Amino acid sequence: MRNLILGQTKKERENLFQGQKIYYNLIRRYEFGGFYPGGDDGSHVMTGEGLGAGYNINVPWESGCCGxxxxxxxxxxxxxxVAKSFCPDLVIVSAGFDAAVGDPLGGCRVSPHGYSVMLSxxxxxxxxxxxxxxEGGYNLDSIAKSVQACIEVLLQQGPIPGSLDAYPFESTWRVIQNVREELSPFWPTLAVKLDKNVTIKRAHQSQTFISDSEDEHSGPDVVSEDHDKAIENVLVPLSSLTINPEASDQAITVSSTWRSELRQTEIWYC
Structure with missing residues (x-):
């Protein structure tokens, strides 16, 4: 079995770095190693070792504000x-919402609709x-709305209503091209040059900064008053789920343990 994993932590990467049964993809704010946690672990040239070479894919943003x-x-x-070439049998998402709109640390701008489209x-x-x-996230309102959007995708098999009108930043296209070039020896599908008519569509990228002034933190928390309602909107659909009592008749008994089965599993870790 082949598994695709989208993940975030350094320890996870170290455990997966030399394996071929797992395709690991990480998209994060990197700033050439200057953004937390620093170092070169998030660089696009860190593609895996040994049998795992080419199965570790980092997409490092050069700055914040990516949406x-x-x-x-x-x-x-x-x-x-790459996922189409890999053909995973299972997808595992390490769902960190640091990139959500309103998160005070991530500095990115992914909307609930954006998360729902990606998940779908x-x-x-x-x-x-x-x-x-x-996984992560530091704004309760942003987390609640993003999780709600993802739960609705899992329940309804489609993205929530919304629109995607903006274009990627110029730096985004640069990063994408660097990653494709680095990984093309492992994944021939990435060797094809991107159409210039696609990459020419760019958004203007403004500079961002982090302020530590006392005035900035003197006001009320950013968390909105209706985040409880957003959480309730997630839980109510789940509470209405029913289990078919006849489903137990369809259970399949196997003689091997779950650990031996897992060793044969190919995972896509996102």
């Missing part, structure tokens, strides 16, 4: 083409067999 258009460009021109595209793989594990 729906930037992430979906990575989906279309890196993640999805992942649902097309492995027969829809997908696991989501909640």
């Amino acid at each position: 729906d258009a930037d992430y979906l460009a990575v989906w279309e021109h890196i993640l999805i083409p 595209k992942l649902m097309e793989f492995a027969g829809g067999k997908i696991v989501m594990a909640l």
Whole structure:
């Protein structure tokens, strides 16, 4: 079995770095190693070692403010083409919402609609067999709305209503092209040059900064008053789920343990 994993932590990467049964993809704010946690682990040249060479894919943003258009460009021109070649049997999403609109640390601008579109595209793989594990995020309102959007995708098999009008930043196209070039020896699908009519569509990227002034933190928290309602909107659909009592008759008994089965599993880790 082949598995695609989208993940975030250094320890996870170290454990997966030399394996061939797992395709690991990480998209994060990097700033040439200057953004937390620093170092070169998030560089696009860190593609794996030994049998795992080419199976570790980093997409390192050069700055903050990346939003729906930037992430979906990575989906279309890196993640999805490789996933089609890899053919995962299971997709595991390490669902960190640091990149959500309103997060005070991530500094990116992914909307709930953007998350829902990305997740719906992942649902097309492995027969829809997908696991989501909640990871990071530092704004309760942003987390609640983003999780709600993802839960609705899992329940309804499609993205929530919304629009995607913006274009990716120029730096996004530069990063995408660097990643494709680095990985093309392992994934021939990435060797094809991107159409100039696609990459010419760019958004202006403004400079961002982080302020530590006392005035900035003197006001109320950014968390909105209706985040409880957003969380309730996630839980109510789940509470209405029913289990078919006849489903137990369809259970399949196997003699091997789950550990031996897992060793044969190919994972896509996102």
